Amino acid sequence: MNKKVFITSRSFGQVSDRPLKILSQNNIEYDFKSKPSLLEEKDFLNVIDKYDALIVGADKITEKVIEKGKNLKIICKHGTGVDNIDLNAAKKNNVCVTNVAGVNSDAVADTTFGLIIDIARRLSYASNIVKCGEWTKVIGVDVHNKTLGIIGFGAIGKKVAKRALGFDMKVIAYDPFINKLPDNYDKVQLSGFQYILKNSDFLTLHIPLNKGTRNLIDEPQMSIMKKGSFIINASRGGIINEDALYKNIINGHLAGAGLDVVEKEPAKGNPLLKLDNVVILPHIASYSKEAIDSVSTTCSWNVVKKLNNETPDNIIV
Structure with a gap:
């Protein structure tokens, strides 16, 4: 049989x-x-x-x-x-x-960097304005020469770092399971979790969701992030406390977010959908x-x- x-x-x-x-x-x-x-x-x-x-x-x-x-x-x-x-x-x-x-690490890394550029230059927002019949000039921020903080330096985190270095970004990374980076990543600075939060212009997450990582990025963590910084998540919903994220974007502490995942999918009714400086994708980073x-x-x-x-x-x- x-x-x-x-x-x-x-x-x-x-x-x-x-x-x-x-x-x-x-x-x-x-x-x-x-x-x-x-x-x-x-x-x-x-x-x-x-x-x-x-x-x-x-x-x-x-x-x-x-x-x-x-x-x-x-x-x-x-x-x-x-x-x-x-x-x-x-x-x-x-x-x-x-x-x-x-x-699928290259596909996810491509999407991650696409989100970084999108939210920095407000590309999706600008496109929607044009589709609505307007022609308003939208001002964003540069990606090059900024600091990218990577939480989780596995296969995807490494691929994201390579792309960031190509944009002349300073790359800092945190991974509790890594004490030393491979020789070909000598331009990446291995740093502590708190340091990453405090010094990143863009914070991107590449870790699994488990008991130890649920709500890893919550109000206390967001409060010490740089004012005007961005969060990108192409790993799992639930790693970010979305209520805290909404609050910190509304009050202007964070400049925006690029999310391939949210805690409850589909995202219908998620208040983050109402924010012009948040891009949410339907979990397609590897697609x-x-x-x-x-x-x-x-x-x-x-x-x-x-x-x-x-x-x-x-x-x-």
Whole structure:
């Protein structure tokens, strides 16, 4: 009997048929979820016992789902963040969890730097003015020669740093898991968390969401940031306290924000949407054609490897 994988990520295989061919050529059958919205626990519980593998997007994979998946061997995150998967339950039930760390880092870094330029020069705001029939000159601020603070110096943080250095920015970085930077990042200054907050013109976040990072950037942290500085978040909603962000932008302490993610997605009703100096994207930082195809292909190969008793890449647990 062929093995089966359930695919819930909407972007999986949307660029090319290569990821699906990898599965088929290795005698692995696949099903896609039947509705466009995120699946709930009950949706998984109704079908999970039929599958040997999952390829998931943002759908929440709970302990109950993992425990009922008697044939489940691997959960592949079609992305990087695994905060929607119960890792403890996976480990307890001997289910492998993988992600695609590093595979989509260039796409996310490009989006991050796009947000930096956008909010600095107020490009989206200016474009909207023109579309409304006006021709008002909008004044922004320069990006070059400014200080970029990077929280989290993993694969994406490093790629963002390279782009920033190309704009003659001073780059300072904080990562609690790094004591020394690689030699090819000698122009980046490794600094403490408080120093980053106090000295950055632009603060960008590239860290996972967990108990230690939820509301990491809250009122106390924003209060010591430079007046007129910007926050960029292309990692996970929930790392920034959005109420505090709204307050600090309204009172003029912060100049604006560029967000690919918010705590509650979709962002309908979010008060930040009303602010002209805030750009919010629909969680698309990794959505380039090249990145999606690479991520999908990596997930397919991870499923193939695990179901053939080989070691997949990017194992989390």
